[in-house]
Amino acid sequence: MAHTSGRGGASGRGGASGRGGARARRRRLVAAVAALTLGAVTACGGDEGGEPDALQLWIMDGTNPDAGPYVEALQAEFEERTGVALDVQFIQWADAHDRITTAMAGGELPDVAEIGTTWAPEFGAAGALADLAPRIEEDGLADDLVPGLYDAGTVDGATYGMPWYAGVRSLIYRADVFAEHSLEPPTTWDELRDVGLALRELEPDMIPFPVSGGGEYGLDPFIWGAGGDVAEPDGEGGWRSTVNEPEAIEGIEFYTSLATEHGLSVAAAETWLETDQLESFQNGEAAMVINGNWTIATLLEADPSWADRIGVVPIPGRDGGFSPSFVGGSLLGDFNSSEPDLAWELITLMSTGEFAASWAEQSGYFPGQQSLLEEVQERDDPLVAPFAQQMSEAGANLPVTEKYGAIQGEQVLPRMLQAILSGEATVREAADEAAAAMDETFAG
Amino acid sequence: MRALRPWLLLAPALGVLAVLLFWPLVRVVSLSFQEYGLRQINTGESNYTGLDNYREILGDSFLWTTVLPNTVLFAVSCVVLTVVVGTLVALLLQRLGKTWRVICSTVIMMAWAMPAVTGTYVWIWIFDPLNGVVSGGLDAVGAIEPRETNWFTDRWSFYAIATLNVVHHGFPFVAVTLYAALLTIPRELPEAALMDGANAWQRFWRITVPTIRPVFAVVTILSTIWDFKVFAQIYLMPGGSGANPDVLNLGVWSYIQSFSRNEYGMGSAIAVLLTLLLLAITVGYVKALAREGDQL
Numbered sequence: 001m002a003h004t005s006g007r008g009g010a011s012g013r014g015g016a017s018g019r020g021g022a023r024a025r026r027r028r029l030v031a032a033v034a035a036l037t038l039g040a041v042t043a044c045g046g047d048e049g050g051e052p053d054a055l056q057l058w059i060m061d062g063t064n065p066d067a068g069p070y071v072e073a074l075q076a077e078f079e080e081r082t083g084v085a086l087d088v089q090f091i092q093w094a095d096a097h098d099r100i101t102t103a104m105a106g107g108e109l110p111d112v113a114e115i116g117t118t119w120a121p122e123f124g125a126a127g128a129l130a131d132l133a134p135r136i137e138e139d140g141l142a143d144d145l146v147p148g149l150y151d152a153g154t155v156d157g158a159t160y161g162m163p164w165y166a167g168v169r170s171l172i173y174r175a176d177v178f179a180e181h182s183l184e185p186p187t188t189w190d191e192l193r194d195v196g197l198a199l200r201e202l203e204p205d206m207i208p209f210p211v212s213g214g215g216e217y218g219l220d221p222f223i224w225g226a227g228g229d230v231a232e233p234d235g236e237g238g239w240r241s242t243v244n245e246p247e248a249i250e251g252i253e254f255y256t257s258l259a260t261e262h263g264l265s266v267a268a269a270e271t272w273l274e275t276d277q278l279e280s281f282q283n284g285e286a287a288m289v290i291n292g293n294w295t296i297a298t299l300l301e302a303d304p305s306w307a308d309r310i311g312v313v314p315i316p317g318r319d320g321g322f323s324p325s326f327v328g329g330s331l332l333g334d335f336n337s338s339e340p341d342l343a344w345e346l347i348t349l350m351s352t353g354e355f356a357a358s359w360a361e362q363s364g365y366f367p368g369q370q371s372l373l374e375e376v377q378e379r380d381d382p383l384v385a386p387f388a389q390q391m392s393e394a395g396a397n398l399p400v401t402e403k404y405g406a407i408q409g410e411q412v413l414p415r416m417l418q419a420i421l422s423g424e425a426t427v428r429e430a431a432d433e434a435a436a437a438m439d440e441t442f443a444g
Numbered sequence: 445m446r447a448l449r450p451w452l453l454l455a456p457a458l459g460v461l462a463v464l465l466f467w468p469l470v471r472v473v474s475l476s477f478q479e480y481g482l483r484q485i486n487t488g489e490s491n492y493t494g495l496d497n498y499r500e501i502l503g504d505s506f507l508w509t510t511v512l513p514n515t516v517l518f519a520v521s522c523v524v525l526t527v528v529v530g531t532l533v534a535l536l537l538q539r540l541g542k543t544w545r546v547i548c549s550t551v552i553m554m555a556w557a558m559p560a561v562t563g564t565y566v567w568i569w570i571f572d573p574l575n576g577v578v579s580g581g582l583d584a585v586g587a588i589e590p591r592e593t594n595w596f597t598d599r600w601s602f603y604a605i606a607t608l609n610v611v612h613h614g615f616p617f618v619a620v621t622l623y624a625a626l627l628t629i630p631r632e633l634p635e636a637a638l639m640d641g642a643n644a645w646q647r648f649w650r651i652t653v654p655t656i657r658p659v660f661a662v663v664t665i666l667s668t669i670w671d672f673k674v675f676a677q678i679y680l681m682p683g684g685s686g687a688n689p690d691v692l693n694l695g696v697w698s699y700i701q702s703f704s705r706n707e708y709g710m711g712s713a714i715a716v717l718l719t720l721l722l723l724a725i726t727v728g729y730v731k732a733l734a735r736e737g738d739q740l
Contacts, residue, residue: 098703101482101485101706104482104485104486105485105488122482122706123482125482125483126481126482126483126485126486127483127486127487128482128486213683213687214682214683214687266573266574266590266591266592267573267591267592267593267594267597268572268573268574268590268591268593268594270594270596270597270683271594271596271597271682271683271687271688272682280574285574402482405706406704406705406706406707409686409700409703409704409705409706410686410700410704410705411685411686411687411704414686414687415686415687415688415689417687418597418683418687418688421597422594422597422598424597441705
């Protein structure tokens, strides 16, 4: 509001210099400048005023397709409990990181905001987030939080975000095509390759298993499944990359060989992002993809008949069992609110109990509380339960350090994948280069 | 008071310029001498490290082998092609009858009016290796195997597509500007030359080019500036946002350093270098232009 009056002042000033006598002009100029200054002053005053009339909350747009009723219920409940209004703003995932950074620079951060799991260590290290560990401890919530999600927000004993909801990737396949050729979904890596080779023969127009080079979340399960890891703590408080160690190499080799040796992918997929891969599945081209539980809702929304044509299994392990998959999701962070008690009240209201369950259900994600997650798993929906199983039995985490955000920003692993897939480098060379790039960032 | 009046009248414009241009410029230069990350953003503290950022960038072989050659070669080819195509289209417009001229200029205006982001997606779609128009056509004549083709991973084909995109988006401005300039050439000049037996080639180089040389200079300088700082057309292409380091240019590299890696100091230093490079080129152009002006 105050900003608008400032802008009005500026345009008044522009108009004043255009017409009228010199004296009138000057008088108007003075008035306009005064208005402008006043606007600026009230703008500051509004932000730093003593008692809070409303708590600011930022959440991501689009997670919950119809968030309106939820937000209204939340506002009503919060106001009833605390007597303070709740101001909710929706922001876009795509520019949320920049938006929070800009707000940080301008001192305009909200009290509470939804943040991606990998941002917690980043903003936490920058000193922008409050440590919630003592409060979680005090309320006895720690034991019931989904471990992968809880760990993702915890650095050196400080917890910078309360688990809100989560998602996980598993193997989505065309159940109708599999049934037509009496194929079974794979339970080991060898079976994954063999079923892909069989599909290549039986359905020559389809892409059995696109290996997309633009994202790392399809690759990670194979690194972890082979017993490797992307990076590990170096024992001195830092991290070092392990992506070029034998176990990780084995996983990368298997995953990329599906494209380079066995022809289960196409060259176009070398530059695909996860969304392109989903699109190829949606177009009826891809037969198997590793993609997230939230994409099921997207598929069904576009065409409800997908329900009979898709199947889901957890990502197969090398010799059975499951390969771990990255648990991504959202945390609720307290951006050093001037009202920490109210902020915590809001965070617990949203992330536990009724409100957490209804948000997860409406958005197609999983709640961040273990007890709620188990309830979902027990419902045994064939398009939900395998994801829930993946999350509770084979969920994994990427290195929890602010540095890993920079490594992801630089796209170190997609870079490695593309070099291997396009034949520019061998697995060994590309992995060595990726490890060197990571170590440089870890050290810097 | 009288002496102050012009400044008072200029004040609003100067104020706007100072806030919108000068202050950000000062900030970028000052950031480029700092190690500035999220922590500094949050606290607002400065963290000067002298010339470290510049030393690191200029000492990075990646700049010399990949980023700079990509930026310069790409800009040079785009500028040459834009001006050549623009000139040819302008000459065409001059020869067309009224109806066709209106139709042609409307069509090229549409290329110009298309936002860079939309245009880029259209070109990506056209060259989509699997389902694109081009790969479909080449597949039909048996020239390629779409399942084994990806033009976006190779540096040369990647930039060939980007060049098409940028030239397609940039030539209408050149064409329209040059067409306007062509109309200012007195009719007697080419007529006299025609009488003397000059052919079209000679008339173009001996009459058209010298007469409207300043306009050529302006469109070349503007195209150079635009093509050096191309960002969206590279960043949005598959692999262009960092996954394929072979295709990075200065603009995208700066963005990745600043916003993807949260190293705002480093990103600012790259931006300052890009500005200096552009400034040097522009000054060179203007000087050459001034020299020619003296000779005439």
